Amino acid sequence: MLTSPLRLGNLEIAFPVIQAALSGYSDAPMRKIARHFGCGFALCEVMLDRFVIAVSKRKSRFYFADTDEHPIGAQLMGSEPGQFVAAAQRLVSEGFDLIDLNFACPVKKVLGHKRGGYLMSDPKTALKIIENVRRNIPDTIPLTVKLRKGFDDLPQSRHNFFRILDGAVEQGVCGVTLHARTVKQRYEGTSDWTFVKEVKSHLISGGYSSVALIGSGDLFTPEICLQRFQESGVNALALARGVIGNPWLFAALREYANSCCPLTVFPPSLSEQRKVIAEHFRLSLELYGEHRAATTMRAFGVRYSALHPAAELVRQAFVRSKTADDWQQLLERWY
Numbered sequence: 001m002l003t004s005p006l007r008l009g010n011l012e013i014a015f016p017v018i019q020a021a022l023s024g025y026s027d028a029p030m031r032k033i034a035r036h037f038g039c040g041f042a043l044c045e046v047m048l049d050r051f052v053i054a055v056s057k058r059k060s061r062f063y064f065a066d067t068d069e070h071p072i073g074a075q076l077m078g079s080e081p082g083q084f085v086a087a088a089q090r091l092v093s094e095g096f097d098l099i100d101l102n103f104a105c106p107v108k109k110v111l112g113h114k115r116g117g118y119l120m121s122d123p124k125t126a127l128k129i130i131e132n133v134r135r136n137i138p139d140t141i142p143l144t145v146k147l148r149k150g151f152d153d154l155p156q157s158r159h160n161f162f163r164i165l166d167g168a169v170e171q172g173v174c175g176v177t178l179h180a181r182t183v184k185q186r187y188e189g190t191s192d193w194t195f196v197k198e199v200k201s202h203l204i205s206g207g208y209s210s211v212a213l214i215g216s217g218d219l220f221t222p223e224i225c226l227q228r229f230q231e232s233g234v235n236a237l238a239l240a241r242g243v244i245g246n247p248w249l250f251a252a253l254r255e256y257a258n259s260c261c262p263l264t265v266f267p268p269s270l271s272e273q274r275k276v277i278a279e280h281f282r283l284s285l286e287l288y289g290e291h292r293a294a295t296t297m298r299a300f301g302v303r304y305s306a307l308h309p310a311a312e313l314v315r316q317a318f319v320r321s322k323t324a325d326d327w328q329q330l331l332e333r334w335y
Contacts, residue, residue, distance in 0.1 A: 009142030016236035029283035049078030117183030191217025245303025274335035
């Protein structure tokens, strides 16, 4: 059951359901909303190593963690082992509690620069990155890695996956998040949770039962989340697309895990939705200022609209919103 804490090095996360790093989404306002609904651990949106090295103190406040967010993880992406080290060291100095290495991103532009999911096809470089980062950050900082099932469905990709997995745990990675689609699949088809179960068995049989396996992919309802957790034997779940515009999933999963009964009120009432959307916008406004907040929140609004009975009309209204007044009027009109 979802009652055993998740242990990642010296971190203990009481409820083993985390918010994944979500490019373009998992900023400080989203993470704070997630924590309000019971998420005990979240990762910042993925950051490029060279960006982390170069970003100024003034701009870093948009991307780095707030002091009240601990524990908090940072996810890094890149292609050069040396730059990974320098970026990881800066993130540690900025107060992050965990470093996660992204070898999973399937975006075409990312792959073209030999970053993210490309590294699933290049075990030598992937393992060199892990080795260098682990050796050059404090032992007290947990190091984890985000993987996909492989680069594609060819036998060589399967071989590369287990080479990276085994090498990573041998070098001191304490946790692996696995999205069980291939890089080539992107988000098409379904996530292969039988493979997740196989990987968990592989870790146990190899003597690495202490390495946490975190499952990800197609986790959109409390019922499915609990089913995947129980069937696969993972140590935790990473919620990603399922909690964009739906932070209530964290609370729903907590309740479902404790009672094994569906929530009586889901989706939440329009008044509850309004309260949360308004708070999310307030936090974004406080961090970014009006222009950037309105732009950033537009993507969240589109996701929030999916829970509204007039979903398409509300989605269109969010897309047209450009100012704080627009947002206030939208909430008055639709919520």
